[in-house]
Amino acid sequence: MQPTFALDAATWRVHDLERATDFYRRLGFRARPTGDTSVDLVPGGATLPDAPAVLRLVTGPAAPVAAGRGAYHVALNVPARRDLAATLHRVAADGTPVEGFADHLVSEAMYLPDADGHGLEFTWDRPREAWQYPGGALAIGTDPLDLKGLLAELGDDPERDPHVPEGTVLGHVHLFAADPAADARWYRDVLGMDEVVSFGPWGTFLAADGYHHHVGLRRGAGPTDPAHDHGLVEVEARVGEERYAALAGDEVEDAKVVSAPSGHRWRLRRLAGS
DSSP states (O other), rough: OOOOOOEEEEEEEOHHHHHHHHHHHHHHEEEEEEEEEEEEEETTOOSSSSOOSSSSEEEEEBBBBTSSSSEEEEEEESSSSSHHHHHHHHHHTTOOOOOEEOOOSSSSEEEOOOTOOEEEEEEEEOOOGOOOEEEEEOOOOBBBHHHHHHGGGGGOOOTTSSOOOOOEEEEEEEESSSSSSHHHHHHTEEEEEEEEEEEEEEEEEETTTOOSSSSEEEOOOOOOTTTTSSSSEEEEEEEEEHHHHHOOOEEEEEEEEEOTTTOEEEEEEEEETT
16 A cells, blocks of 8 residues: 555653753663754664754753643654664663553553653554454554563563664654544645544544554644744654645645644645655
8 A cells, every 4th residue: 555644753851951861862762963952863773874863952041831731742663662662672671661552462562751851752553463353443452561572572682682672653642622522634635644633622543544543632722833842842754745635735845734623734745746
């Protein structure tokens, strides 16, 4: 199936660029400065010097973001289950607090805050052929994670994986929305996503191309100001040519910048081959 949508990177505004960059280096990323006030974060295991960033950090005067605004978390998908185990090993060795673990049936995940308190999820997707569709709907849950089984993936060499591996991608973004239903309509109409799971007035999961979710919406306090708030600045993604041509956004270099009803800013480019 020809893909119609792909996430690329998320940008955080941080208070202290050096502190934030150090945190992500210890986590296994390679930092690539892009200016005095910005850094691209690349999986440390990537072999190409110009490998694409999956996260970006910017700093500058910013108001603290209020609870329930911006992003609940962004999720980084690692290629293999061992990679998730290795991430947990690095986090534990560094003394970084972990906020939780979950088996979501379609994936396994761990959750932690970064140095600024931004939410991160590291996740490994089970193969699609293992996903279950009881009654025709995709089964997504929040079951306890088998930590013993996960860490067994490391075998006798837990130090073998010092870096976030090549092939790690931005898997999904989980966003606060003042009115999840209004935002969900925008993601359906503008980005062409389908609703995967609905939680009624409290939120929904949406995705393109049969994925479990590219965007999660969770009821929050209200709109954000991506130009000034500490927290999520924007999300970069690619959409198909037809969808891109129909976007009513600001032209910026090779992209169009659009905003969802709750203020989340998207920098969208053409998806090659669409």
